[in-house]
Amino acid sequence: MFLLDPLDPPRLFDAPIGVARFKSQLEDFQVEEVLGFEPSGEGEHCLAWIEKIDRNSNDVATEIAQKLSIRKRLVNHCGLKDRAAITRQWFSIHLPGIASPSPEQISGNGYRVLAMTRHQRKLRRGGHRANRFVIRLRDCDFDNAAVVDRWQAIESRGVxxxxxxxxxxxxxxxxxxxxxxxxxxxxxxxxxxxxxxxxxxxxxxxxxxxxxxxxxxxxxxxxxxxxxxxxxxxxxxxxxxxxxxxxxxxxxxxxxxxxxxxxxxxxxxxxxxxxxxxxxxxxxxxxxxxxxxxxxxxxxxxxxxRPSESQVQWESNSDLRLRFELPTGTYATTLLREMVRFE
CATH class of the missing domain: 3.30.2340.10 (TruD, insertion domain)
Incomplete structure (x- = not known):
């Protein structure tokens, strides 16, 4: 009989090193998409680099389509980013023979265009290389030695x-x-x-x-x-x-x-x-x-x-900032649950 819960599966390490507050503020969870290729600068597709704050990726795509009076299927993105966060990701807009709109034309409530270019192909789900995270854990009840030991174990062995x-x-x-x-x-x-x-x-x-x-x-x-x-x-x-x-x-x-x-x-x-x-x-x-x-x-x-490009830094006596990259389609929460228990 299979008795393990796939929605709350067993941890690799015996127990988290302690307790911390997670996502208590939007800026505590930031995600930035890493495409893994350089846009060509020309082509039928307009690429918009967009920062979202507490907005859903699909909702933003729908809103962009409405602003440009085009079908929703003509606006694509590589992946769904967390809503309760500050996220930056690319959106592609199929505009053959049509000039790119201005950033102001497609920016909206809770999101803004940071940069624009063109590309020869639309973005496809899972088509980016990685996601870069900046995460702040607040009111941590553990010390630096515990952080260093656990993070080194995570980096070397993985989870x-x-x-x-x-x-x-x-x-x-x-x-x-x-x-x-x-x-x-x-x-x-x-x-x-x-x-x-x-x-x-x-x-x-x-x-x-x-x-x-x-x-x-x-x-x-x-x-x-x-x-x-x-x-x-x-x-x-x-x-x-x-x-x-x-x-x-x-x-x-x-x-x-x-x-x-x-x-x-x-x-x-x-x-x-x-x-x-x-x-x-x-x-x-x-x-x-x-x-x-x-x-x-x-x-x-x-x-x-396994995380890459990682950095661990205390911002105060009790607030810890983590920076790392993860491959496309993986979860920062999967990594963090091996380190801390969230309040």
């Missing part, structure tokens, strides 16, 4: 790459609604909501598989049948295609163990790893079978998350 609670909605309700939708009990017609629920369902099984390996003590130890990947791209190394130095490459963080994003067809893993992943999926039978009927392909996601 389980769980999907964060944002993925599952308020109180995790998206998983229950996804189960109803996939079983046919509820008809969800809204395309965006369907996508959110499908993502929550796949994330639930993924988190459960990672949680099982954390509980078993094998989340960073290669097992017979593992599928491997890389932190900076989506390439996979399948069983039977491995070199003999796998264990050392995983230890050196040059190669990453993966877990399934559930879909139709056979698991890419084999042997003991496939057996474990299938047992976990069987526990979530309604979700797994529903995802298979959608003809989603079996995909994989790396199960280790």
């Amino acid at each position: 389980p790459n769980y999907f964060g609670p944002q993925r599952f909605g308020h109180n995790g309700d998206n998983v229950g609604l996804a189960t109803q939708m996939l079983s046919g009990a509820v008809d969800v017609r809204d395309r965006m909501l369907r996508g959110i629920l499908i993502s929550a369902a796949r994330s639930c099984i993924y988190n459960a598989c990672v949680a099982q390996r954390v509980a078993d003590g094998t989340w960073d130890l290669p097992l017979d049948g593992d599928v491997f990947g890389f932190a900076d791209n989506h390439s996979l190394v399948l069983p039977g295609k491995l070199r003999g130095d796998v264990a050392q490459r995983v230890a050196d963080c040059a190669l990453e163990i993966t877990a399934p994003l559930w879909g139709n067809g056979e698991l890419l893993s084999v042997s003991v790893v496939r057996e474990m992943e299938q047992r976990v999926a069987d526990h979530f039978h309604e979700i797994a079978s529903g995802l298979e009927k959608l003809n989603l392909q079996q995909e994989r996601r790396v199960i280790r998350l």
Whole structure:
């Protein structure tokens, strides 16, 4: 019987080092998108570098489309950023043969255009390289020695790459609604909501598989049948295609163990790893079978998350500022939960 909760999975470290206040003010959580490429400066797409304060990415895209009297689908962005935060990200606006609007034309309540350029292609979901975070923890009840020890451990070993609670909605309700939708009990017609629920369902099984390996003590130890990947791209190394130095490459963080994003067809893993992943999926039978009927392909996601470009600095006796980068599609809260407990 699978007893681990994928919405509150086991931590890698025994316990957080202490308690702190998190997101008590909007400026305590700042995110900046890192594209990973230079816009071409020409093309059919206008790129707008926008700072948002307490605004939802999709709502801003809708507002930009309304201001320019164009269809919403012509305004795109790489990812959804937290609403309760200060965030900076790129939006692409398809304007073939039309001059770029002025920053004032598309700025609005709670967001402003910081820069504009042109590019030959629209932005696609997950198309950026990383996200850069600046996070302030207030009223910390732990000392600097504890911070240094835990942060060094996180940097060197990494943490389980769980999907964060944002993925599952308020109180995790998206998983229950996804189960109803996939079983046919509820008809969800809204395309965006369907996508959110499908993502929550796949994330639930993924988190459960990672949680099982954390509980078993094998989340960073290669097992017979593992599928491997890389932190900076989506390439996979399948069983039977491995070199003999796998264990050392995983230890050196040059190669990453993966877990399934559930879909139709056979698991890419084999042997003991496939057996474990299938047992976990069987526990979530309604979700797994529903995802298979959608003809989603079996995909994989790396199960280790490590910050880069990090800096830790005390701003006062009790307020701590963290700076770091994380790869696209990963969660700062997943990292922070291994360090502190939030009030």
